[in-house]
Amino acid sequence: MPTVLTRAFRVPELRRKLLFTLGLVALFRLGQLMPSPGVDVVAVRACVGSARGGLFDMVQMLSGGAMLHLSVFALGVMPYITASIVMQLCAVVVPRLAELRKEGQRGQARITQYTRYLTVAVAVLNATTVVALARAGRLLPGCPRPLLLDDGPLAVVVIVVTMVAGACVVMWMGELVTGRGVGNGMSILMFAQVVAVFPAYVSTVFLTSPFTLVVLLVAGLFLVAAVVFVEQAQRRVPVQYARRMVGRRVYGGTSTYIPVKVNQAGIVPVIFTSSLLYLLAMAAPLLGDELGGWVERTLTSGTHPLYLSAYALLIVGFAYFYVSITFNPVEVADGMRRHGGFVPGVRPGRPTERYLAYVLSRLTAPGALYLAVLALLPLVAFAITRDPGTRQNFPFGGTSLLIMVSVGLETVKQIEAQVQQRAYQGLLK
Numbered sequence: 001m002p003t004v005l006t007r008a009f010r011v012p013e014l015r016r017k018l019l020f021t022l023g024l025v026a027l028f029r030l031g032q033l034m035p036s037p038g039v040d041v042v043a044v045r046a047c048v049g050s051a052r053g054g055l056f057d058m059v060q061m062l063s064g065g066a067m068l069h070l071s072v073f074a075l076g077v078m079p080y081i082t083a084s085i086v087m088q089l090c091a092v093v094v095p096r097l098a099e100l101r102k103e104g105q106r107g108q109a110r111i112t113q114y115t116r117y118l119t120v121a122v123a124v125l126n127a128t129t130v131v132a133l134a135r136a137g138r139l140l141p142g143c144p145r146p147l148l149l150d151d152g153p154l155a156v157v158v159i160v161v162t163m164v165a166g167a168c169v170v171m172w173m174g175e176l177v178t179g180r181g182v183g184n185g186m187s188i189l190m191f192a193q194v195v196a197v198f199p200a201y202v203s204t205v206f207l208t209s210p211f212t213l214v215v216l217l218v219a220g221l222f223l224v225a226a227v228v229f230v231e232q233a234q235r236r237v238p239v240q241y242a243r244r245m246v247g248r249r250v251y252g253g254t255s256t257y258i259p260v261k262v263n264q265a266g267i268v269p270v271i272f273t274s275s276l277l278y279l280l281a282m283a284a285p286l287l288g289d290e291l292g293g294w295v296e297r298t299l300t301s302g303t304h305p306l307y308l309s310a311y312a313l314l315i316v317g318f319a320y321f322y323v324s325i326t327f328n329p330v331e332v333a334d335g336m337r338r339h340g341g342f343v344p345g346v347r348p349g350r351p352t353e354r355y356l357a358y359v360l361s362r363l364t365a366p367g368a369l370y371l372a373v374l375a376l377l378p379l380v381a382f383a384i385t386r387d388p389g390t391r392q393n394f395p396f397g398g399t400s401l402l403i404m405v406s407v408g409l410e411t412v413k414q415i416e417a418q419v420q421q422r423a424y425q426g427l428l429k
Helices: 002-010 012-033 041-050 054-063 078-093 095-101 105-136 153-180 185-196 198-208 210-232 268-287 289-299 305-326 329-338 350-385 388-392 398-428
Strands: 234-241 244-246 249-251 255-261
Touching: 002 012, 002 398, 012 153, 012 185, 012 398, 078 095, 078 105, 078 153, 078 185, 078 268, 078 305, 095 105, 105 153, 153 185, 185 198, 185 398, 198 210, 210 350, 210 398, 234 350, 255 350, 268 305, 268 350, 268 398, 305 350, 329 350, 350 398
Parallel strands: none
Antiparallel strands: 234 255, 244 249
């Protein structure tokens, strides 16, 4: 990786793209540290420092420590990520969206516009919920001081509008990084959110127990190696294209393969499950004392058996569902048949569809279990050791580790591909 970055900075065009991306990431982090108007910064910092638990740790990780601080970019990339996932799910059940997906670039532009509108709607819902909980004193339970300097309707509207505008700016910044920078913009901003809270966790563990930090770092290295191994693992389905005559030329006759990853769903099931449980936990104070208390005890503690079971089952279910809508064996088999391709030993048409569905199902099972085990591994360890001090500052959570490794690998691959492309162009010249 250092060699790739060094070679990338030697190319003027790539250097501009990398500096542009780093500049937007720095601006994004500045917005996450900037408080919204009408927020008592002193009270928020004091209460966040004493707030601990499954909900607070998860919110801190997913928002880079911005949401509980009620900053301008408090919502981060989660509204856009949620809207994108919802649009992908709707493309399966809404015929109009399915038709747009088949129209190529023009249809994708329309779907992107719909995603932006849905992002604004999700941002309004999230910002209203967060500000309402802060106004009622339930965002950070146990805080002796109000988090808002003025809890009047006008002040609340100003904070909500500021957060929604911040979410729109984050969406715009992510699209700028995708178009003019390096890598996927939203993934890089999410990577920045997760990495931002990593040094604080490590320093806290070091101050508590240096030996514990050494153990965690060694365990983290093994986890990173395991994640890299699984993320790179794939099943290559061989495909043979028959020879065909077009005029006087012969086309086809080549051999290739369809790469089917073990973790075909990526980080989407973990993020979507975490967001769903986070929304449920945020709504718990609004469900009343009895029902809300039960939700807080069972679904936000992070160590309750019901929470662990629901977390694992939702991840497995979303993994299967997301893979089924992103990799359609019927479309792949039909495309192969139209271009004269076939899997050796398998007849084209329905037999190829069944074969691809069988391969995909066999690979999705270990991939879904891998995601569930990776997400539950630190939670189960904390539940067994019953060490709340370590759980509060554990830096190698399943979700954060998966985001850091997968986004880092994908970004490095894109940088390396662009470096090789420029090198080939220079050789031809």
